[in-house]
Every structure is written in C-alpha cells, then in structure tokens.
Amino acid sequence: MKQRVLRVGLVQQTCGDDPEENLRASIEGVREARAAGAELVLLPELHRTRYFCKVQDPACFDLAEPVPGPTTDALGAAAAELDVVIVGSLFERRARGLYHNTAVVLERDGTLAGIYRKSHIPQDPGYEEKFYFTPGDTGFRPVPTSVGRLGVLVCWDQWFPEAARLQALAGADLLLLPTAIGWDPADDEAERQRQLDAWVTVQRGHAVANILPLLACNRTGAEPDPAGGPDIPFWGSSFICGPQGEVLARAPAEEACVLTAELDFSRSERLGRIWPFFRDRRIDLYDGLTRRCQDPQPR
Amino acid sequence: MKQRVLRVGLVQQTCGDDPEENLRASIEGVREARAAGAELVLLPELHRTRYFCKVQDPACFDLAEPVPGPTTDALGAAAAELDVVIVGSLFERRARGLYHNTAVVLERDGTLAGIYRKSHIPQDPGYEEKFYFTPGDTGFRPVPTSVGRLGVLVCWDQWFPEAARLQALAGADLLLLPTAIGWDPADDEAERQRQLDAWVTVQRGHAVANILPLLACNRTGAEPDPAGGPDIPFWGSSFICGPQGEVLARAPAEEACVLTAELDFSRSERLGRIWPFFRDRRIDLYDGLTRRCQDPQPR
Numbered sequence: 001m002k003q004r005v006l007r008v009g010l011v012q013q014t015c016g017d018d019p020e021e022n023l024r025a026s027i028e029g030v031r032e033a034r035a036a037g038a039e040l041v042l043l044p045e046l047h048r049t050r051y052f053c054k055v056q057d058p059a060c061f062d063l064a065e066p067v068p069g070p071t072t073d074a075l076g077a078a079a080a081e082l083d084v085v086i087v088g089s090l091f092e093r094r095a096r097g098l099y100h101n102t103a104v105v106l107e108r109d110g111t112l113a114g115i116y117r118k119s120h121i122p123q124d125p126g127y128e129e130k131f132y133f134t135p136g137d138t139g140f141r142p143v144p145t146s147v148g149r150l151g152v153l154v155c156w157d158q159w160f161p162e163a164a165r166l167q168a169l170a171g172a173d174l175l176l177l178p179t180a181i182g183w184d185p186a187d188d189e190a191e192r193q194r195q196l197d198a199w200v201t202v203q204r205g206h207a208v209a210n211i212l213p214l215l216a217c218n219r220t221g222a223e224p225d226p227a228g229g230p231d232i233p234f235w236g237s238s239f240i241c242g243p244q245g246e247v248l249a250r251a252p253a254e255e256a257c258v259l260t261a262e263l264d265f266s267r268s269e270r271l272g273r274i275w276p277f278f279r280d281r282r283i284d285l286y287d288g289l290t291r292r293c294q295d296p297q298p299r
Numbered sequence: 300m301k302q303r304v305l306r307v308g309l310v311q312q313t314c315g316d317d318p319e320e321n322l323r324a325s326i327e328g329v330r331e332a333r334a335a336g337a338e339l340v341l342l343p344e345l346h347r348t349r350y351f352c353k354v355q356d357p358a359c360f361d362l363a364e365p366v367p368g369p370t371t372d373a374l375g376a377a378a379a380e381l382d383v384v385i386v387g388s389l390f391e392r393r394a395r396g397l398y399h400n401t402a403v404v405l406e407r408d409g410t411l412a413g414i415y416r417k418s419h420i421p422q423d424p425g426y427e428e429k430f431y432f433t434p435g436d437t438g439f440r441p442v443p444t445s446v447g448r449l450g451v452l453v454c455w456d457q458w459f460p461e462a463a464r465l466q467a468l469a470g471a472d473l474l475l476l477p478t479a480i481g482w483d484p485a486d487d488e489a490e491r492q493r494q495l496d497a498w499v500t501v502q503r504g505h506a507v508a509n510i511l512p513l514l515a516c517n518r519t520g521a522e523p524d525p526a527g528g529p530d531i532p533f534w535g536s537s538f539i540c541g542p543q544g545e546v547l548a549r550a551p552a553e554e555a556c557v558l559t560a561e562l563d564f565s566r567s568e569r570l571g572r573i574w575p576f577f578r579d580r581r582i583d584l585y586d587g588l589t590r591r592c593q594d595p596q597p598r
Contacts, residue, residue, distance in 0.1 A: 285418060
C-alpha cells in the first residue's frame with residue numbers, strides 16, 4: 001500500500017455586487033492556498049455573484065454564462081499559472097431556457113477536466129432555485145484529474161446520502177461540495193446551531209460511510225435581500241474532514257479565509273480493509289432506493 | 300399538525316456469563332426506563348449473552364433459540380406487566396444450519412409485533428459474525444406498534460445509509476439500533492476516539508438525512524477473549540438524537556445506565572416541510588445504488 005499525501009485547500013469568501021471583483025477574490029484565495037502548498041483548491045457555490053436565488057427574477061438569467069466561457073477561462077488561466085487543480089462553480093447557460101448550477105474542474109494545465117451539474121435542486125423561501133436551475137443530468141461521476149478522481153457535488157446534494165454513495169461507487173477519491181447556505185434571520189440561536197450542526201454532521205457522515213475525505217466550501221457574509229427583508233447571513237463554517245469524518249480544518253462562521261489540510265489517501269485504503277462497508281452492501285435488498293417511497297399503510 | 304410526544308428509553312448494560320442474569324438485568328433496565336416515563340425501550344444487541352462472536356466456535360450455536368421462544372416470552376411478559384413496547388435482540392435459530400441476528404419487537408400487551416433480521420453482517424478479527432449469522436431477509440420494513448412505526452436496524456447496519464433510508468421510505472417514525480461495538484485494545488487513544496466519533500456521526504447523519512429521531516443502544520464493559528487475548532472493551536456511549544441529529548441524551552463509555560429522552564414527532568413533520576429532502580430525491584439517477592460498484596476505469 002503506497003502512501004499518497006495531498007494538500008488540499010478551500011476559499012471561504014464573501015460575494016459582493018461586482019462579479020469581476022468576486023472572481024478576483026476567488027483567484028486570490030486560490031493563490032494563497034497554493035502558497036500554503038495546496039495542489040487542489042475548492043471555491044464556494046456560485047462564487048462569482050451574490051446569491052441571486054433569494055428571489056425569482058427573470059433578469060438574473062443575465063448572470064449565466066456558457067461552459068466553457070469567461071469563468072472557466074479565468075479559472076483555467078489561474079490554474080495553469082499556479083500549477084493547481086481548481087474546482088469552481090457557476091450559473092451555466094446551456095441553451096435557451098435551459099440553465100444549470102454547474103461545478104467546473106480546471107486541470108493544472110488550465111484545461112477543463114470535467115463538469116458536474118447540481119442534481120438535487122432546493123426550493124424554499126429565500127432559496128428559489130427550482131426557478132433558475134434545471135436538475136443536472138451528469139449523474140454522479142467523479143472527474144479524473146492529476147490529483148485524483150474528484151467526487152464533486154453541489155450544495156443541496158449534501159443532504160442526500162445517495163449522491164455521496166454513487167460518487168464513491170464510481171471511484172471517487174474524495175468528495176468536494178461547493179455550497180451557499182445561511183441562516184433564516186427569523187430563527188433563534190438554538191435553531192441556528194442545530195441547523196449548522198446538522199449540515200456539518202450529515203456531510204461528515206458521508207465521509208464515514210464512504211471512507212472518503214470531504215471538503216465543504218461555503219460563502220460567508222450577510223447579503224441584502226432584494227425583496228427588502230433582512231440580510232441573509234451565510235454561515236461560512238467551511239471544513240475539511242478525513243475518511244473517519246474527523247475534522248482536519250474548520251473555518252469560522254463570519255470571516256473570509258483560506259483553509260488547507262493534508263490528506264493521506266493511504267488512510268482510506270487502510271480503513272476500507274478493516275471496516276469494509278463496500279464488501280457488505282446488500283444490493284439484493286436495495287431496489288426501494290430507486291422508488292419515491294414504499295407507500296406505507298395508514299396507521 | 301398535531302403534536303405527538305413520546306418518551307423513549309434505552310438500557311446500556313454489561314453482559315456476563317449467565318444468560319438468565321443478563322436477561323434479568325435487561326428487564327430491570329426496562330422497568331427503570333418505564334418508571335422514568337418511557338413507553339418504548341431499546342436493549343443492546345444480543346443482550347442475553349456475552350458477545351460470543353469474538354471467536355468461531357460451533358458450540359456457540361447452542362446459545363441460539365427460536366422466535367418466538369424463551370427470550371420473546373420473557374420480554375413479552377415484561378412488556379405486558381409494565382405496559383411498554385420493548386425492542387430486544389437475540390441469536391435466532393430459524394432452521395438447522397440457518398441462524399440470524401434478530402431484533403424482536405414486543406407490543407405493550409406482550410404480543411410479538413414483528414422482527415427484523417440483521418441484513419449487513421460484519422466479519423473482521425474479533426467480530427466473526429459471518430460464521431454465525433445468515434444475512435437477514437426481512438428487508439427494511441418498519442414494525443408497526445402502538446407507539447409508532449419502528450425502523451429497527453442492527454449494529455453493522457448502522458454504517459449503511461441505504462438501510463436507514465429504506466426504513467424511512469417505508470414510513471419509519473424513528474430509527475432504533477441495538478449494537479455491540481468496542482475498541483481494539485491494540486489501537487491508541489486517538490484512533491479509539493476517531494472510531495467512536497465516526498460511529499456517533501454516521502448515525503446522527505442518518506437522523507439528519509431522513510429527518511428522524513434515532514436511538515443507538517450499545518453494551519458496555521470489558522469481556523474476556525476466549526482465545527486468551529486481552530479483554531475487549533465495549534464502548535457504551537449509547538445515545539438518543541432528534542431529527543436534526545441533535546443529541547438529546549448520551550451515556551458514558553464505561554458505565555451501565557438507563558437513558559430516556561422525550562421525542563416530539565411534530566418536529567420531524569415541521570422539518571420535513573422546510574427541508575423537504577424526500578421531495579427532491581433523483582430516483583432517475585439512482586440505479587447505480589443497486590449495483591456492486593461502477594467499475595471505475597484505471598487511473
């Protein structure tokens with residue numbers, strides 16, 4: 001079993017009104033992570049813009065762009081300059097009336113290594129994503145890169161064990177989740193804490209169940225509500241954990257920052273030998289997972 | 300939305316050489332939990348005996364019993380006497396050469412409400428379960444009872460998000476996991492802590508992903524190794540959490556004790572409205588879950 005160590009990083013950032021300024025901040029963060037030794041850097045969901053999905057506004061479709069396009073060009077140039085793999089996120093215009101929330105992977109030579117289109121799309125007050133994003137059709141296939149097979153998922157996907165499992169079954173070496181999640185200002189402090197803990201816990205759980213390291217990169221900072229309500233405080237708290245769900249690095253809630261941590265992939269290999277979950281999956285009993293529900297009888 | 304509150308309990312116990320004494324201790328624990336108001340009480344995995352799977356010994360099949368049988372009779376009598384629902388666990392002899400690790404649910408009138416046969420069977424040094432237990436064929440169907448639909452799983456099942464998800468899809472109101480897990484005396488303190496945290500985290504993750512309360516009941520105490528090695532310390536740490544994975548009660552590692560907590564099922568209902576994961580499952584993308592793996596290409 002050969003040891004394979006990789007330093008990874010993520011950029012927890014604020015996103016203001018100017019997309020160019022936001023992208024500049026993303027790339028500055030990548031540069032900082034690279035200087036700290038990271039060979040793979042994850043950015044937050046939709047890092048080029050404000051979180052525009054707070055309201056349903058047809059004008060916001062102007063923020064979308066093709067893939068490849070300006071953001072992949074800029075991230076590709078940064079990847080090549082810095083000799084680093086970058087996982088970014090953008091609002092993709094695929095065709096007229098057909099838009100996606102898409103993660104993009106730039107290889108260290110600047111080429112586009114692959115994309116992942118967000119599969120699970122939320123829709124609740126303040127997160128009006130079903131208006132903007134067609135559910136992704138890429139499926140859950142890791143993107144092969146020079147630093148490993150990247151199991152990229154996006155935000156709401158993080159609540160679905162199916163998504164993480166399918167990336168693992170397809171050979172992912174680690175899971176990466178760009179995200180944009182914040183508190184409802186109407187909730188009290190105890191509820192906020194429960195939500196944040198649930199978000200951390202369910203993702204650490206994916207790491208444990210799939211014996212894979214995981215990076216979750218969130219934005220931070222309060223963003224104004226175009227509908228005139230209170231600002232939405234994004235909760236930051238980005239983290240990197242190992243294949244037992246052990247937290248290796250964690251960002252604060254309210255501060256832009258760069259995190260890095262060293263992953264040792266030989267640990268996943270060792271753990272998979274002594275806790276061999278994949279050996280024991282009962283695929284003969286799992287048909288129900290592809291159904292909506294089992295329609296329980298009334299009580 | 301009507302509020303429905305239920306106090307639940309679990310019995311973290313040691314298990315010695317005398318099965319009758321162990322069963323007496325289980326029932327004493329149920330009595331204590333009932334006195335504290337619990338209407339549903341969970342016992343640890345295989346609570347009537349030592350954890351005999353540390354070695355592969357054909358003589359240990361003598362510990363098995365039919366269902367219904369002596370243990371369900373005793374637990375049923377206790378359930379009826381105390382007016383409480385009990386989830387127990389035993390080594391089931393189903394037919395010659397066909398044995399299971401089976402959870403049994405006793406209704407408050409003493410009748411056998413249903414069973415669940417452990418589906419995922421471990422096999423690693425000190426946990427020689429594939430020698431003893433045929434993988435269960437009950438599937439993941441909650442047991443309907445007077446206190447709700449019980450999503451019972453057993454021990455190694457706890458590492459499989461598929462098992463929890465299928466119980467939820469079939470209408471479980473809560474998840475219950477009798478277990479027997481301990482440390483390898485050869486591991487250092489940091490590794491022990493990572494393993495315990497992983498065990499807690501993956502189960503809290505099931506609670507979050509399925510918006511269900513969860514009870515995990517482990518045995519405690521060091522048990523001798525029949526092969527003459529060091530004692531195996533079972534790590535206790537039983538817990539009860541709510542549908543956001545929030546820990547409501549937690550036992551220490553090394554002490555027999557009874558835990559109770561109050562569950563409010565209207566919280567699951569409310570959470571399922573604002574974080575409606577089940578609405579958004581991409582069953583059109585989940586076929587791979589019923590396959591062994593996706594056979595990734597070589598790097």
